[in-house]
Amino acid sequence: MKFDQCLFGYADGHGLLASSLPLGSELSLLTELSDLAPGTIFGDSYGYWTGIPVPSIRRYALMRTWPAHEMPRPGCVWTHALLMEPLLLESIEDLFALTGLFVRPAKPLELADYQEPMVVDIPLTEMTPTKVDSSIVRRLLATLYLGEEGSIEIASPGQLDAAIFAIWSQQWPRLRRNFRFQTALSQSRRSSSGTRFDVTAVLGQPATPHTPPVPKTCSDWLSAAEQDVQSGKTGNLRHFLWHYGQDVRRQRGSFQPLVEIQLMSNSLSLSVGQRVIDIVQSAFPELDDARQLKQDLVDGQLVASAQAKLLLHHFTQPKNPLFPPPSATGIAALMSAWPKQSSDVLELAQITADAFDPLGRSVFESVTAHIEENEVWSLLRTYPQVCKRILRLRPTLVLTGMSDELDGDFLAELLQLLPDNSVGIDNLISHALQRNDAQLAKVTFAKFPDQTMRQVVLATNGNIDSIADAWKSEFLSRPGMLLKSEILSLMPSTRGLYVVANTLGWLTTPTIIAAGSGPWCAALKKVPNDLTGHSKDTFDCFLIALSVKSGGDAGRDIIELIFNELHESILESRLNWDARAILLPVLPELGLFEDWDIGLRLRLAVTAAYVRYNWPTQSYAKLARNETVKKLLARAAKRTDGGQDYYYAVL
Template structure:
């Protein structure tokens, strides 16, 4: 390739060093003047002339050969011949020999200073003997140049090194003579210097070529010498799109290569390799293949990474990687799928802190971490929720960032509630308390206040936040409290929601009510709620009946009673008000189902007690009516012994005679043994109630042979007919009563009088003797008086015989006819 070069000559001008002539821009060339003088005053006796130098300047590259000017007017002056060439053209040329050959070789200035067109090739000159040492020094230097002792043959080393440099490195490659580190002040700093042998002591601690092994010990050095082992590094550089611009990048390139080929690999090594590749090849359009392989390796390792591994990614800049978004997506997935083991909590909290503080991490990393936490919050697993509480306990300031990451999703909030710890330091809990209050998340609020406040204080705080009538978080606020504490707290606070909750505890354990004061509305309300949960809570008070009676007394006196208390207790054993002294006043104070239930229970209790003994108490009208209307009454009467049944009927003034007769027939038919005293009680009841049909039934029973009922008939004797008294010997019958009995029977059988159906004449009497006026009974009375006074005809015996002829089945007629003592009288 042909390259255009401008010439310039620098030397003594008016006693100083300056630009003598130039074929190019004088202003540009004049800028080179300081750099084409000696770098410092040459020490006495030191041999240094001539020396070759080269350096980039703006868009030009300058090659110069400098001589000690022995013809100058003063000592120490130099003569420098320079060639200034376009930098972009020069870096593509590998062989500098045609160019350097145009520099003056002796202390004789060129005859003319004119532009030159020089043909440069890409042949690779033979390697100088010192090339391996120079390559090794340049490939490992940390600061300062590689130092070559002596200026002779320095050109050969430069030429062989230039030929093997990457074009991008040639742009910044500078070299010259140096008398010591102190004169290295320009930019770019020379990478390679030659120095007189006598000044070697000045370079202690620097990379001297004479102390470096001639065998390359690194791939970077091998790459500078074009040795075979260096080709893999050049190939790697090509694969990742790296173009080293300085020697300091070569160790980085070698380290990146080693990290990508090490076995076994590690995520730390891969991350370091990514950082190095990003530095070496920042343009995403270059090295796509190598970069993609490297990121695939990182993505694979990320699957098994720990939080500490992920934390090392926080400052990773991958702008030079076209596939970088895939890594951040995988990081988000890794975070979202993590099980958040407690052993890694410190790393996770550090991750969160770095993610929310943009100055601590890259935007992509922070976004991926926070996005992953949001996914973790949306998963059904409880691992993240457990972790959140642990992290909040460690660093309360993480609460709001974690909340922002998780979002107020109902399911996520539910998992936080489910995993809440039993205790938290107040400072750790306060942020979550504030958030849940602000967001109206009352279950979360309740469970959080429970972690840091005593039960009653937690409940009071929660109730002040959650609007009535809701109490979603109240139970959670009290979850650390014992049932006893919950009950005490309910009584102390008095909020209906608190009472409702405590009532459920009492419903399960009624004994919690044992020592409470049931005269207070709060305790009554608590009892009412517990009864709604379980009616067995009626057993709770130490004296349940007294507690109930006190509530009933309040109702009677017009004091407020907890709504629902009486209704619930009306369905418990306490509903039997048999021993309630104010019972009769109560019935007018209640109505509806409550009245029905209490009445029914009291009736049942009365019946049960009365079935086993005397009726326990006198029934007021309301209960009498209720007993009479009770479906159980008649069934129980049929099952209990007769004495108890009679006692119950006796206590019921309105008991129906028909039902009593039904019972009596049933009791008689079962051949139940009835004591004389019971029969007597039955007779008194019949007499007292004037139950004539029942008296007749009793008479009939005696007539049918039930001799045991005589005590009943004697007890109701005033209701027994004369005939039955006389016939069955129930009592002594007077002469008058006997004739009265005959009269009654005759008037019944012959209502028209003695001559009805010619009875009187058939018996031997004369119709003319009879009084024809008056009713049939009156005429019978008069006719029987005639027989009683002894009139001859008819005789009583004959009259009864004729009557028996008409009514042969009439037992009463048979009794009179067979009663000879009576018939013989007349």
């Protein structure tokens, strides 16, 4: 490690005797400072210290001044000065180690030793005393950082030295290289001169100092700073100060607020958030002032319990931000804020609930990530926007929550966000059916068609008019979905099937014909029959007519099931006009003299269907439940082209 140096002393007047570096325009200043300070009391001291920046030569001058009693002229002094580059000054953790580098001249005077840079080994020997005077340290801290009188009262020369170096070592780089001090003890406070010092020494009684007492409100940060000074280079506070003091605009004015924030860094109190805001607002009002400190605060890396409150301030003051936006790491850290900071978290969530920008969305997702299901629904009345935004992010919550309390439009929105295979959707749809909401019905049918159709069928209980008009309309507009075996089979009885067929328009609806007999046959095998009289005849005519038109095994099964009873009703002239209107279109025209015989026309239509669809002859034979019907079917088979095998089957 290399230091430039110079020596001042008496030679036909006080002046520069030797230097390893040209001093330029700073020569006069350094010459003045190296001379005996006015009113200095040396006593038993071996000298005093002066520290001052000399910007024109880009150095910091640390000077040691000794009395030169051996010189013939009274008041002569020797001053050895180290001229340190700022980076070199910053690299030394314990500046007290510099005190061992100063050499008082001796006779014969060897000026050559001062004309070359001083080279010393690294590391420098640590020489800081294990303990410095606490009262002096506290008065120095108050003087430097509370703007009090810069003269420190001490009882004897040299009493200030150790404390000065200890406090200087605590300072971050910019404070260090701008620190102006002189420890020369004077009998009275110095009048103003061309050189302004941050700290000087004046003779007094430290036990009863004349400096004002430190206010109680300042005691915490002063105690912390004093303790750190006593800890030396192992102190935690100085590492904090060095880290966050690097980009503050005010130097000494930033010391106290930085210490106060450091004291809160491990606080779990929820009240520290506003305190941090107040400190930052007062000490670092510009966005780029103390930028690293502010970034770590909003990221929750520092004073984590204040993070949510600080972000609230950030989002509520968008035009004049005090804090920068949080980083991705900071946003992730917000997850731990719930429920410890629940009030601030919910306010923050409320502000960002409708945010469209990436930052707002990310913050919302992070602060609400750990809110449990039961907690989400509890927010519906107090923080509705928060609740709704959480549900948008976690739509499956609606499957197990209080969906009845959501408005129809929002519930419809959530339904569209649900996965297709959502567990619990049936229960949700069942509750939704209680609302006469056309948009909700439309969305529900579109998103979950099969599940919705099932729930609607179950809700009708055989009476379509029992459901709300909005659902009924959507239900009937989807006959293709309704006419599925698994859906029709959910009907509670054949009366429900009758209602469906009647509502859809019997055989006038192409979809019914296209669906065929299969769904109806499957349903007939599962649901109990509760139809009688005209309703039963009408429904039976519909089934027979559909089976004749559509064929298939299901059509054959239906004819086997209901032909005999319907045929009997016709023979007994009990068939009502509605039933006839459904059946007649599928019956053959026999001319003027036979068209009146509906029974004959039915037997011929059924026989023709057996031939057309190549249904088994054994099935045809089953239709004849008595001898009369057997003869009638045989005649029908005989009149039908291709009906010979069926003729023999019933004989």
